[in-house]
Amino acid sequence: MYTKEKYEGEFCKWHKLSYEKLKETFKRWQDALEISWKQFLEEVIKNPNTGEWAREVAAYILKKEG
Amino acid sequence: MASRHTLIIAEKPDAAERIASALSNGNGLKKKFERKIPYFEFEKDGKKVFVVPASGHVYTVTQIRGGRNYYPVFTFQWAPKYLVERGAKRTRNIINLFRKLSKSADEFINASDYDIEGSLIGYTILKYACEGKEKQAKRMKFSTLTKEELIYAYENLMPCLDFELVEAGMTRHEVDWLYGINLSRALTLSAVKQNGKYTTLSVGRVQGPTLHFIVQREVEIRSFVPVPYWEIKAIAEIDGKDYELKFEKDRIGRKVEAEEIVKKCSGRFGKVVSIEEKEFRRFPPEPFDLGSLQREAYRFFGFTPRRTLDVAERLYLNALISYPRTSSQKLPPTINYRGILQNLLKNEKYEKNAKILLSEKELKPREGKKEDPAHPAIYPTGTPPEKELTVDEAKIYDLIVRRFMATFGKPAVRLSTKVTVESNGYTFFLHGGRIIYEGWMAFYHPYVEVGEVILPVLKVDQEILLKKVDYLTKFTEPPPRYNPASLLRLMEENNIGTKATRAEIIDTLYERGYVRDERMVATDIGFAVVETLNKYCPEIISVEMTRRLEEKMEKIENGDEKRENVLVDAVDQLRPVLDRLKTVEKEVGSDLSQAIQIEFLRKRIVGTCPKCGTGKLMILRSRKTSKRFIGCTNFFVGKCKMALPLPQKAGVQTTEKTCKTCGWPIIVIKPFKRRRFEVCINPRCPSKQQKTN
Secondary structure (H helix, E strand, O other), X not given: OOOOOXXXXXEOHHHHHHHHHHHHHHXXXXXXXXXXXXXXXXXXXXXXXXXXXXXXXXXXXXXXXX | OOOOEEEEEEOOHHHHHHHHHHHHOOOOOEEEEXXXXXXEEEEEXXXXXXXXXXXXXXXXXXXXXXXXXXXXXXXXXXXXXXXXOOOOOHHHHHHHHHHHHHHOEEEEEEOOOOOHXXXXXXXXXXXXXXXXXXXXXXXXXXXXOOHHHHHHHHHOOEOOOOHHHHHHXXXXXXXXXXXXXXXXXXXXXXXXXXXXXXXXXXXXXXXHHHHHHHHHHHHHHHOOOOOEEEEEEEEEEEOOEEEEEEEOOOOEOOHHHHXXXXXXXXXXXXXXXXXXXXXXXXXXXXXXXXXXXHHHHHHHHOOOHHHHHHHHHHHHHOOOEOOOOOOOOOOOHHHOHHHHHHHHOXXXXXXXXHHHHHOOOOOOOOOOOOOOOOOOOEOEOOOOOOOOOOHHHHHHHHHHHHHHHHOOOOOEEEEEEEEEEEEOOEEEEEEEEEEEEOOOHHHHOOOOOOOOEOOOOOOOOOEEEEEEEEEEEEEOOOOOOOOHHHHHHHHHHOOOOOOOOHHHHHHHHHHOOOXXXXXXXXXHHHHHHHHHHHHHOHHHHOHHHHHHHHHHHHHHHOOOOOHHHHHHHHHHHHHHHHHHHHHOHHHHXXXXXXXXXXXXXXXXXXXXXXXXXXXXXXXXXXXXOOOEEEEEHHHHHOOOOOEEEOOOOOEEEEEEEEOOOOOOEEEEEEOOOOOOEEEEOOOOOHHXXXXXX
């Protein structure tokens, strides 16, 4: 983390950006495949093209949402 | 030294030797030394001539008074470099030599490289070391260090110095100094006040926006979320041979659609509906300016822009190529194309191609749009090398020679064939292509890539079996990280920095620890610097501001703007920024200190512990002996006792590499005054045993 600031009480600036991107991209994944939010997060974590912040956020959400 | 003489200023010792030997024609040329500084003496037309080399800039900008621990600083002066910079002691002897020889000289000539820096080097020596001789001095203008051109330049001296270039050069140095010293001090002092440790944090007028590019790209990569898509791969069998067909769409956005295409086309026949043949002309490449040479050298040899520039300068000093710090893509006829090709005939490597070109009635190079008032594009002089070239020199020289010849070639002609095949309502294409006339490509081998695909003979309405149609699941990729060559191009496109400074700025980003690796990764410190500036003074990292200043400085070169105005503008822009930084010093220091600590820690991490698999191996110091060693972080929780020795006197640097033989981390050892080398940290690594055996 490069700044102490927290956004929405959950993420720093960069992880918030990644979270927004995850939400946006999920819509495109849903259009491409029939996939649930949980499956999507699992796929994103596995994918080597995923950026490290996006992967961290996906893992965090997955853990939190069980 | 009673008799009057001529004093010629050269930029470097090699250039001085070339100039002296060309002008003296070898007659009575004496190489002398004064306190280890070489200089040359000969007689020309009954008058003694001294050619004395500088060593780049021997004067520099510095603050008028005060220490290093405050800002803002807006008062400056030009001073001998040895008074300002550590490691510039040699410039004292150079300045003293100029001072001594100028006393009885009655003619002064600046024969430094003909560009902003060369003009300024000569001007400061004439003004300060020779005590006000800048107004009576003349200027030698040349683009190569060949004997003919040097003699011509001497016989056709410019009557006075190129004061507009000098003014532009002074302004650039002064503006860059104002930005560099003030912003760097603001950041460094904020961090020092916060954590008590001194780490130099620099940021400059061009460095800031350049680092910003890298950080922006890093953000895109680290927050990237891939999206799936599908590609259709079709193989057709024609006359017993397999050919790959391209589907009408590059990407399919939905999996069901891709499945449908496969279902409908695989194993089915398609019909050839059209065959189109077209001839395309590929024009010769433009001659090299510095940027395009640096990019091409990176592409083919992996050389960084700095390395290419260094090699090109050596070739220039050996009179093998023209002046490399040029932004021109023009080759004027005055460089004597035929003369150069005649000279290249003597080199058996280029003999064949030179002969072909010389047999042409008219030689006309392809030229680009970019111009440089001072120099043409980079070209070989044709002069055979006097000594064997190093591997790097030979590579760059070959690239320049072949590029030069290629610019005179005729356009190449490629015959492209596009076969359209339809199957079940879908369209596929079979693409072929071959070069039917090589033209310039023949001169540019091996630096030209020709992808040839020869297609079988086909007819319209012919049925083709689509033997296998499949889909490939793919994912979008993040944008690539910049490398030194792509970053250089971006700087050029945004018109920040100059052809002479860009490579150095990229090097500084590495030296300061703002980026690492060849594919440039922004470090925590790099991030913190950009974030801090973005938060408190975004204008410093904006391309706009530095580009505006750049344009104004270009106007000075053309005589359309005054140095004073640009300096006042620069101070007006800087002052509020520095005031703002001063008021938030604590916050700035806190953000930067955190990043410095993280980066410091990262540099000490060697890799994952191969013994416990969960801890990190780190460079540590023993509390008892103060000796350095590698230990596992799990030691502190009592889980792992892994410890490995390290050399105590050599420098040690971590890498992110692992050993190909045993998989343990690799570190770099940097012995004092000896070459650095990589080593696996595993004392029992089989690769070491192989070497011992």
